[in-house]
Amino acid sequence: MYFAPREFPLRNGQTATFRGPLPTDAASDLACMRTTFAETDFLLHLLEEVNPDEARHAAALQSAANDPNTLLLFCVVNGEVVARMHGSINPLKKVRHRFRLGVSVMQEYWSLGIATLLMNAAEEVARTLSCTQMELEVMAHNIRARALYERLGYRIVQVRPDAIRLADGQLIDEYLMIKKL
Numbered sequence: 001m002y003f004a005p006r007e008f009p010l011r012n013g014q015t016a017t018f019r020g021p022l023p024t025d026a027a028s029d030l031a032c033m034r035t036t037f038a039e040t041d042f043l044l045h046l047l048e049e050v051n052p053d054e055a056r057h058a059a060a061l062q063s064a065a066n067d068p069n070t071l072l073l074f075c076v077v078n079g080e081v082v083a084r085m086h087g088s089i090n091p092l093k094k095v096r097h098r099f100r101l102g103v104s105v106m107q108e109y110w111s112l113g114i115a116t117l118l119m120n121a122a123e124e125v126a127r128t129l130s131c132t133q134m135e136l137e138v139m140a141h142n143i144r145a146r147a148l149y150e151r152l153g154y155r156i157v158q159v160r161p162d163a164i165r166l167a168d169g170q171l172i173d174e175y176l177m178i179k180k181l
Helices: 023-039 054-066 114-128 143-151
Strands: 006-009 015-019 070-077 080-089 098-105 133-139 155-165 171-180
Touching: 015 114, 023 054, 023 070, 023 080, 023 098, 054 070, 070 114, 080 114, 098 114, 114 133, 114 143, 133 143, 143 171
Parallel strands: 098 133
Antiparallel strands: 006 015, 015 070, 070 080, 080 098, 133 171, 155 171
16 A cells, blocks of 8 residues: 655654655665564564565565555654554455554664654554554553553453463463554
């Protein structure tokens, strides 16, 4: 899905560009993914699950950009991908009103407003697609993210006990959070 590039000032004075992926972003996006997966246990993927094949990743980025049911947004600072938001709607009519999303931000760029801006951009797109509900999953121990989502109007509607098994074997509950539009 296409998203026209937009520039936003960050709290640290830098300028961020939000835009959809380009095949030439493959190396930068892979670096962002490797960094975020290594920095936190709050994401579903483990570092070793990142496929390092740049050509294959470039093709996946192009596929996402061309998919009318997928929104992939990058936050680019100084030419590098530093955060990403993946959102999607189901093509089935009964559930097409639901927009599901996930956000990851490199730790160096936390607390600069990037996640809020990405979430707001996703909501804007969801509204243009006639979605009436935003949905996301968050691990119970991710207090910062939960606080952000609650501040943006999301609420917990389901607890999935022991839904996540961390690399050390620890089981973590997962919350399904929604926001009505």
